[in-house]
Amino acid sequence: MYKFKNSDSMRKLLLGVLFFLILAFPVSAQNTKIRVLVFGAHPDDCDISSGGLAALYVAGGHAVKFVSLTNGDKGHQEMGGGELAQRRYKETQEVARRLGVEYEVLDNHDGELLPTLENRLQVIKRIREWKADVVIAPRPNDYHPDHRYTGVLVQDASFLVIVPNILSSVPALENNPVFLYTRDNFQRPNPFRPDISVDISAVFQKKLDALDAHVSQVYEWLPWIDHDTSVPQSPADRKKWLGNRWLTRSQPTPEIKQNLEKWYGKERAAKVTQAEAFEICEYGKRPTEADIRRLFPMLPAKP
Ligand SMILES: [Zn+2]
Numbered sequence: 001m002y003k004f005k006n007s008d009s010m011r012k013l014l015l016g017v018l019f020f021l022i023l024a025f026p027v028s029a030q031n032t033k034i035r036v037l038v039f040g041a042h043p044d045d046c047d048i049s050s051g052g053l054a055a056l057y058v059a060g061g062h063a064v065k066f067v068s069l070t071n072g073d074k075g076h077q078e079m080g081g082g083e084l085a086q087r088r089y090k091e092t093q094e095v096a097r098r099l100g101v102e103y104e105v106l107d108n109h110d111g112e113l114l115p116t117l118e119n120r121l122q123v124i125k126r127i128r129e130w131k132a133d134v135v136i137a138p139r140p141n142d143y144h145p146d147h148r149y150t151g152v153l154v155q156d157a158s159f160l161v162i163v164p165n166i167l168s169s170v171p172a173l174e175n176n177p178v179f180l181y182t183r184d185n186f187q188r189p190n191p192f193r194p195d196i197s198v199d200i201s202a203v204f205q206k207k208l209d210a211l212d213a214h215v216s217q218v219y220e221w222l223p224w225i226d227h228d229t230s231v232p233q234s235p236a237d238r239k240k241w242l243g244n245r246w247l248t249r250s251q252p253t254p255e256i257k258q259n260l261e262k263w264y265g266k267e268r269a270a271k272v273t274q275a276e277a278f279e280i281c282e283y284g285k286r287p288t289e290a291d292i293r294r295l296f297p298m299l300p301a302k303p
Contacts, residue, residue, distance in 0.1 A: 034062040034295055037132040037177075039123070039154050041113060041146035042075065043068040043088040043105055044214045047095055049182035050136055051207035052200025052250070052276050056298040058100040059203070065102040065130055068092065069119070069150050074110035076216060077224045087216050094213040099206065113146040115153050121167050123157040128170045132177045134295055136278065139181040141189065154179065158283040178295060179284035183256075183277045194277035196292060197252065197259040198299070204274045208246060212239050250274045265303025 036057055040046040046054075046066035054064045072088035073081055089105050096103040106122060113119070127135055135158075140151035158179045164172040184192050200207060211218050219238055223231050232238045252260060252275040259277065260269035280287065293299050 034133050034297065035131055036062065036064045036134045036136070037127060037130045038064070038066045039126075039135070039137040039150055040066065040068050041070055041138070041144065041150040042110065042217075043070075043072040043092045043103075044211070044217045045138070045147070045150075046103075046136075047099075047207070047210040047214065049138070050276060051099065051210045052203050052274065053136075053198050053278075053298075054099055054101050055203035055206035055210075056198065056200065060297055062297075063102075063130075064099075065104065065126075066092070066095070067126055068103075068105045069123075069153065070108045070110045070113050070146055071105055072110050072217075076221050078220075079216075084216070088214075091214045091216060095210045098209045098213055111146060113149045115149045115156065119149075119153050120156050120160075123153045124161055124167050125170050127157055127161045127177065128167075128173055131173065134180065135177045135284070136180045136182060139184060139186070139192065139279070141186050142184060143186070151181070155281065155283055158281065176284040178287045178291070179281035180278040181281055183279075192277075193279045194253075194256045194259040195280045196296060196299075197256045197263060197275050197277040198296065199260065199264060199268070199272045199274075200250065200276050201272055201274045204246075204250070207250075207274075208239070208243050211246065212242060218242055247274070250276065252277075263299050263303075265300070268300070268303070 034057065036054070038046040038050045038054065040049065045068065054066070057064050071085040073085040076084050079087070092103040092105055095101070104126070108119070135154060137154035138147045138151045140148050140155060142148045142151065158176065160166045161173045162176055166172070180196065181192070183194070186192070219231050223229070230241070232241050252272055256275050256277045257269060260272050260275060264272070285291070287295065293301065
């Protein structure tokens with residue numbers, strides 16, 4: 001039997017075991033890490049649709065990336081062009097810092113996004129490089145052409161991400177991710193259907209922190225187009241004002257309430273004050289209920 005000559009040998013062996021564990025652990029951790037990619041048309045859309053969900057994933061140690069397909073260089077009443085695009089980019093990076101996500105902004109002009117082959121390949125590339133398990137985007141029915149075409153571009157990528165001969169410079173995914181649509185209020189040709197509703201009450205302040213970083217949008221442009229002159233001056237007061245606005249906007253509708261009961265059970269669902277909801281796209285992976293509970297670890301085990 002081998003005997004340790006001294007405590008030094010023992011220490012070396014322990015160090016060796018420790019290094020092995022350090023090397024081996026991230027591999028197993030990576031297998032359970034869920035990778036989420038959210039697409040929006042403008043630098044604030046991802047935060048609005050999925051900011052709470054992102055905060056919950058990050059808190060659970062999962063990886064979230066937001067991608068804005070345009071640079072937001074048009075939507076402002078006093079500034080525009082490169083100066084506005086730069087300001088918007090800085091706001092997204094502040095969101096990245098506050099939420100713990102990655103935030104990429106593509107250099108397409110605001111208000112001019114089209115479902116071109118070039119843009120489709122850009123979307124396919126992002127989904128593959130992120131090795132996404134879940135991809136989230138707006139529905140292709142929307143008042144804003146940029147939102148609509150973001151929906152079309154992501155839908156068009158949903159199958160092609162697994163086809164190796166498409167964009168062969170970036171390895172194809174082995175499996176299609178689950179594709180989800182974000183909540184909206186449009187009724188034609190069909191209303192939004194909440195399939196997966198997530199209780200974001202506990203992280204509502206985090207979502208608010210993210211929205212608060214989009215100063216040029218939430219305190220300037222959006223109130224201006226709504227003819228709303230009630231935005232307070234001081235950062236503390238205006239954040240409170242923003243909170244009151246979003247408190248009602250993210251309250252669950254009766255349909256979302258019903259869907260929350262499915263995932264959380266009646267008792268917990270009754271306590272949800274803030275929610276984000278998603279519709280499963282027919283393209284991409286069609287998840288079972290068990291798949292959804294695995295991919296959305298913030299949902300409780302079957303109530
Ligand atoms: Zn938008």
